[in-house]
Amino acid sequence: MPCSSIFRMMGRMNEHKKSLRIRDIFQLEPKNQEVPVQGWIRTRRESKQNIFFEINDGSTLKGIQVVVDKENYGDLSSLESANNGAAVEVQGTLVASPGKNQRSELLAKPEGIHVVGDSPQENYPLQKKRHSFEFLREIAHLRPRTNTLGAVSRVRNTMSFAIHRFFQERGFQYIHTPIITASDAEGAGEMFQVTTLPISDLAKSGKSPDYQQDFFGRPSFLTVSGQLEAEIYALSMKNVYTFGPTFRAENSNTSRHLAEFWMIEPEMAFCDIDCNMDVAEDFIKFILKTTLEEREEDMNFFNQWIEKGILDSLQRVSESTFHRITYTEAIKALEDSGAKFDYPVSWGMDLQSEHEKYLTEVVYKGPVMVTDYPKEIKAFYMKLNDDEKTVGALDVLVPRLGEIIGGSQREHRKDVLIRRIQEMDLDPEDYWWYIDLRTYGTVPHSGFGLGFERVIQYVTGMQNIRDVIPFPRTVNSAEF
RNA sequence: UCCCCUGUAGCUCAGUCGGUAGAGCGGGUGGCUGUUAACCACUAGGUCGGCGGUUCGAGUCCGUCCGGGGGAGCCA
Numbered sequence A: 001m002p003c004s005s006i007f008r009m010m011g012r013m014n015e016h017k018k019s020l021r022i023r024d025i026f027q028l029e030p031k032n033q034e035v036p037v038q039g040w041i042r043t044r045r046e047s048k049q050n051i052f053f054e055i056n057d058g059s060t061l062k063g064i065q066v067v068v069d070k071e072n073y074g075d076l077s078s079l080e081s082a083n084n085g086a087a088v089e090v091q092g093t094l095v096a097s098p099g100k101n102q103r104s105e106l107l108a109k110p111e112g113i114h115v116v117g118d119s120p121q122e123n124y125p126l127q128k129k130r131h132s133f134e135f136l137r138e139i140a141h142l143r144p145r146t147n148t149l150g151a152v153s154r155v156r157n158t159m160s161f162a163i164h165r166f167f168q169e170r171g172f173q174y175i176h177t178p179i180i181t182a183s184d185a186e187g188a189g190e191m192f193q194v195t196t197l198p199i200s201d202l203a204k205s206g207k208s209p210d211y212q213q214d215f216f217g218r219p220s221f222l223t224v225s226g227q228l229e230a231e232i233y234a235l236s237m238k239n240v241y242t243f244g245p246t247f248r249a250e251n252s253n254t255s256r257h258l259a260e261f262w263m264i265e266p267e268m269a270f271c272d273i274d275c276n277m278d279v280a281e282d283f284i285k286f287i288l289k290t291t292l293e294e295r296e297e298d299m300n301f302f303n304q305w306i307e308k309g310i311l312d313s314l315q316r317v318s319e320s321t322f323h324r325i326t327y328t329e330a331i332k333a334l335e336d337s338g339a340k341f342d343y344p345v346s347w348g349m350d351l352q353s354e355h356e357k358y359l360t361e362v363v364y365k366g367p368v369m370v371t372d373y374p375k376e377i378k379a380f381y382m383k384l385n386d387d388e389k390t391v392g393a394l395d396v397l398v399p400r401l402g403e404i405i406g407g408s409q410r411e412h413r414k415d416v417l418i419r420r421i422q423e424m425d426l427d428p429e430d431y432w433w434y435i436d437l438r439t440y441g442t443v444p445h446s447g448f449g450l451g452f453e454r455v456i457q458y459v460t461g462m463q464n465i466r467d468v469i470p471f472p473r474t475v476n477s478a479e480f
Numbered sequence B: 001u002c003c004c005c006u007g008u009a010g011c012u013c014a015g016u017c018g019g020u021a022g023a024g025c026g027g028g029u030g031g032c033u034g035u036u037a038a039c040c041a042c043u044a045g046g047u048c049g050g051c052g053g054u055u056c057g058a059g060u061c062c063g064u065c066c067g068g069g070g071g072a073g074c075c076a
Helices: A005-014 A133-138 A147-169 A197-203 A227-237 A273-294 A296-306 A310-319 A327-337 A352-365 A414-423 A426-438 A452-460
Strands: A032-047 A050-056 A064-069 A088-097 A103-115 A221-223 A239-247 A261-269 A323-326 A370-375 A389-400 A404-407 A445-451
Touching: A032 A103, A133 A323, A133 A445, A147 A227, A147 A273, A147 A296, A147 A452, A221 A227, A227 A239, A227 A261, A227 A323, A227 A426, A273 A296, A273 A310, A273 A370, A273 A389, A273 A404, A273 A445, A273 A452, A296 A310, A310 A452, A323 A327, A327 A352, A327 A370, A327 A389, A352 A370, A352 A389, A352 A404, A352 A426, A389 A445, A404 A452, A414 A426, A445 A452
Parallel strands: A064 A103, A323 A370
Antiparallel strands: A032 A050, A032 A088, A050 A064, A088 A103, A239 A261, A261 A445, A370 A389, A389 A404, A404 A445
């Protein structure tokens, strides 16, 4: 181990004098040194001479084996409550393990195991076997103690930091865009209303609400996107990104939707659609590589138990060059394929998920970036192309998941922007500050958004989005 | 929101033609073993999601409500 790691580890030890994390202990050469451990018991097995515990503290997938030598331990009755789920502190010595499945293990010192909090076995819900994810969702307060949810949690943490690192290393500023917005015209889906008006009383009285009496003096909502605000900062900081919670009140109950999710939205000034694609491609590859490198144990677990072959698949994508095609070329490729689709292909339609999958999995066998969609099926703020028919939209499609990124070059020409707002039957007055940015120092700029949980699903292979966020909020579900 | 599936022991499920309930795991007890999803034996554990209907009789058939899952749409 390099000196720097040892110093870091000693630093951690001094901060938390009582124990090392199990991840750090596994890095040590076993030579009978004293090592304290704090964690929760995953399994207990007993033999004639020994009791074996596996202790997990969340720092690794596999816990450390603690061995009790029954003859020399002393009072064994204190271990009666050392059962699955119990919190324990262990004083032991680190020794090489004669067993097959671990390099080192902890030999408990006499009376060296202290049960801090016991765990009655009659009703402890977590058993030493596979549980359904549906069941685990009902015990979201205990599910991070399982192998899968623990691995998801560590991968999620690593990916969060990889995302920040990607942008920070490239000089992007992290911008905190507002959670509450008074604009209901962002057009990205149903919004949750935020109010301090006494709605129960209003309902009884039958009166309609007077929003001038509401907290902000006007209707307000939870944000569905930080993009418009991110554009403000991009037009002064050049490169910025947001990474925060986002809310959609859609009544959709699927394995890919949440009412509350985390979204990443970079926004770059002096950046056209090609520049946008460069950043998006580098971004995806960076996250994949970092996760594969830094979470090897967890990723092997997903590869074995959740989605066979996912390691190879992610590795390939992280080293590939993404295909770049226009919407028009995509439509032609689908038409020429001769494949039968539930939704027939024609220019002007939006690509359905079956089409996206066909493009990535059959036609190009890898990630595809599709640009220049018909203006009718995209938002008003996307830059109108010279053909007046298409806009500078960008979708990044990957095998297995489909669309992972949606973005565009933004319309930076004031007159065109106003015209597009009017064409969409929106009121330019509502966007006065957005238009103002096109009056003072406007510049071509671009950005994209991606749902953090979707990316975690893609990387882990987890089927249901509710299992990659600690506390999922969906229709009729906000327990915990 | 639409379509399909599903609800039986703490968990995962079986339950035939309508005749008052079964397995594995988990729990408890005992045994065996440097064990590792440990193993073996015994044992306890059920208002079959709720309500209503058909029937001599409903876990089983019908209606309805509630919960869960999958797919679609929409999206991230």
